[in-house]
């Protein structure tokens with residue numbers, strides 16, 4: 198079976214500057230893969246290319262063996278790749294349920310409309326359950342705590358039924374308890390999907406990462422388990438040791 202995500206020889210150039218320089222990356226189904234690296238390493242750019250926001254200068258991204266080259270963002274979402282952004286996409290005046298409904302409608306507008314007439318769609322009910330937000334379904338999103346809002350954003354991704362979820366710093370600003378709950382949530386999501394996370398929190402990585410990829414200056418510097426990566430002198434030099 199082909200890997201769920203395969204990145205081959207990916208380069209991105211901004212005004213002559215190589216933000217990514219020949220990146221190869223293979224992610225198998227069911228992984229909870231972490232991307233780390235110093236600021237400016239190219240992590241967000243990599244996510245931007247996989248999700249169709251940025252065009253590469255060369256190289257390609259394959260989803261389950263199918264090339265995503267040339268596809269637009271909404272087409273890539275429909276093929277099953279979803280992401281969160283560093284800035285929130287939650288509508289504060291709408292309820293948790295309405296936010297999830299909207300997210301589900303983004304992927305399949307007509308199907309979702311038909312379902313809404315029959316009440317809460319199965320997908321949305323599942324997203325509420327998985328994120329533990331069922332008890333808050335009718336509350337406006339604006340009253341949620343920081344952690345709950347992050348879980349809602351993950352729920353909104355789940356409502357789009359992605360095979361692959363890309364998350365940018367999901368535990369930033371969270372309390373210890375919220376981090377733990379997020380780690381468990383991501384672990385459970387990765388049981389039947391694939392999760393790729395940009396995250397710097399080493400304690401979080403140690404507990405939840407299955408594999409880690411270290412980017413540095415637009416290249417893959419190292420890859421392996423958290424222990425392997427932490428023990429790599431090159432990684433210590435550019436990242437952990439600083």
Ligand code: ADP
Nearest residue numbers: 211212216234235236237238239240241242243
């Ligand atoms: P990271 O997410 O690892 O911090 P980024 O992918 O955001 O790194 O950025 C990689 C490099 O590309 C940085 O040097 C950044 O300044 C540059 N860069 C990112 N986006 C743009 C852009 N739209 N235009 C010009 N340079 C960019």
